[in-house]
Amino acid sequence: MLQRHGGSPRPLLWGMLLAAFLATPLAAQQTPPVLDVDRVLPGIVEIRHTLHANPELSNREEETAALVARHLRSLGLEVEQGVAKTGVVGILRGGRDGPVVAVRADMDALPVTERTDLPFRSTKRTTYLGQEVGVAHACGHDVHTAVALGVASVLAPMRDSLPGTVKFLFQPAEEGPPPGEAGGASLMIEEGALEAPRPDAIFALHSFPDLPVGKVGWISGPTYASSDHFIATIRGRQSHGAYPHLSVDPVVTAAQAILALQTIRSRNLDPTEPGVVSIGIVRGGERMNIIPESIRLEGTIRTYDDSVRTSIKRRIDEILAGVTTAAGADYELEYHPYAPPTTNDPELSSFARDVLEGALGSDAVVEVEPVMGAEDFAWFAREVPGFYFRLGVVAPGTTSGALHTPDFRADDAAIGVGIRAMSSLVIETLRRGGAFAGDGGGAVRP
Numbered sequence: 001m002l003q004r005h006g007g008s009p010r011p012l013l014w015g016m017l018l019a020a021f022l023a024t025p026l027a028a029q030q031t032p033p034v035l036d037v038d039r040v041l042p043g044i045v046e047i048r049h050t051l052h053a054n055p056e057l058s059n060r061e062e063e064t065a066a067l068v069a070r071h072l073r074s075l076g077l078e079v080e081q082g083v084a085k086t087g088v089v090g091i092l093r094g095g096r097d098g099p100v101v102a103v104r105a106d107m108d109a110l111p112v113t114e115r116t117d118l119p120f121r122s123t124k125r126t127t128y129l130g131q132e133v134g135v136a137h138a139c140g141h142d143v144h145t146a147v148a149l150g151v152a153s154v155l156a157p158m159r160d161s162l163p164g165t166v167k168f169l170f171q172p173a174e175e176g177p178p179p180g181e182a183g184g185a186s187l188m189i190e191e192g193a194l195e196a197p198r199p200d201a202i203f204a205l206h207s208f209p210d211l212p213v214g215k216v217g218w219i220s221g222p223t224y225a226s227s228d229h230f231i232a233t234i235r236g237r238q239s240h241g242a243y244p245h246l247s248v249d250p251v252v253t254a255a256q257a258i259l260a261l262q263t264i265r266s267r268n269l270d271p272t273e274p275g276v277v278s279i280g281i282v283r284g285g286e287r288m289n290i291i292p293e294s295i296r297l298e299g300t301i302r303t304y305d306d307s308v309r310t311s312i313k314r315r316i317d318e319i320l321a322g323v324t325t326a327a328g329a330d331y332e333l334e335y336h337p338y339a340p341p342t343t344n345d346p347e348l349s350s351f352a353r354d355v356l357e358g359a360l361g362s363d364a365v366v367e368v369e370p371v372m373g374a375e376d377f378a379w380f381a382r383e384v385p386g387f388y389f390r391l392g393v394v395a396p397g398t399t400s401g402a403l404h405t406p407d408f409r410a411d412d413a414a415i416g417v418g419i420r421a422m423s424s425l426v427i428e429t430l431r432r433g434g435a436f437a438g439d440g441g442g443a444v445r446p
């Protein structure tokens with residue numbers, strides 16, 4: 001361009017302007033509104049401390065939900081409580097027409113006894129599956145809830161200028177409802193959380209102890225695996241341990257089944273295809289010299305692909321049938337699906353990367369790898385184009401244990417980063433208008 005205009009003084013000016021324009025991140029080119037994160041931060045950090053010190057297990061998030069609803073009402077949002085038991089839906093209607101953008105935050109804690117030295121650490125105890133246990137936000141959902149409340153606090157005073165609607169979904173039971181109960185994202189959807197109005201895009205984040213505060217982890221396409229829980233009961237015939245010929249030994253049969261189930265990963269799946277079959281519980285027997293009547297196996301199945309998921313389930317059944325028939329034993333198989341794979345919509349993801357780089361700086365956005373963990377945000381991302389990113393939570397000079405451990409700790413400083421990141425995603429998606437193509441979670445790899 002400079003060359004085309006020859007030697008007049010104006011091209012130099014235009015060239016400088018162009019260079020400045022190109023150096024400016026996409027999201028900043030259209031002078032985005034100023035986000036007043038610093039104003040809301042002290043109050044939101046205080047809320048985070050309250051949530052952290054008062055964790056509640058899945059489907060028991062009563063006080064958490066009450067606090068969330070109170071905060072949203074104080075900002076003037078439309079609030080519905082009791083969605084999927086303790087879920088809260090808040091709607092912020094902008095002053096101008098435009099798309100609907102949803103932010104999802106999970107609220108539940110885990111049966112873990114916290115071991116951090118945080119001044120607001122949890123000392124709570126509760127009952128879980130008949131046992132007294134410690135309860136803690138060992139998965140950082142207190143941070144996620146606080147961030148979403150912070151986003152509402154930032155956006156509510158801007159409502160007149162917002163081109164569209166923001167829907168906040170505060171979800172119970174992300175870790176899975178207690179046995180025998182329904183709950184989580186799928187129940188929220190069943191109860192209409194994605195209707196009236198239906199979002200055009202949905203965002204969520206997760207605390208990530210492998211990233212420092214200030215960084216966010218970006219990924220497009222498959223990001224978390226599907227997760228299914230299976231319980232296999234192998235039944236034989238009980239006998240004295242000294243007279244095994246009188247038994248049908250479920251211990252030996254279970255041992256064979258455990259090894260045979262590992263051939264699903266090694267011999268049935270394409271080696272390039274992600275997939276895991278892990279058994280975490282082997283339970284049975286009362287005394288060393290009694291061959292018991294039955295053995296119970298429980299495990300988890302992880303994949304990125306619906307057809308692989310179906311074929312693993314089928315192979316488990318076939319293998320149990322074969323092994324138990326050979327032994328003269330019997331089996332029962334229970335199968336509890338938890339979540340499909342979580343897939344970030346490719347078009348929304350690349351848009352989100354530009355927005356995050358504009359909001360936090362390009363150095364702050366790092367590409368991360370998919371993992372075999374699971375996340376029930378998958379249900380939402382199946383319904384509408386979704387983007388799920390990871391929030392760095394480890395402050396300089398500190399360390400954190402892994403998620404779900406007593407030593408997991410998320411630094412308060414991550415909250416401001418999360419609010420800025422999430423508010424920017426919401427505002428820029430509203431300003432962009434128009435829906436994303438949304439090839440949906442399951443459709444990416446048919």
Ligand SMILES: [Zn+2]
Nearest residue numbers: 139175403404
């Ligand atoms: Zn978790």
Ligand SMILES: [Zn+2]
Nearest residue numbers: 139140141206
């Ligand atoms: Zn979690």
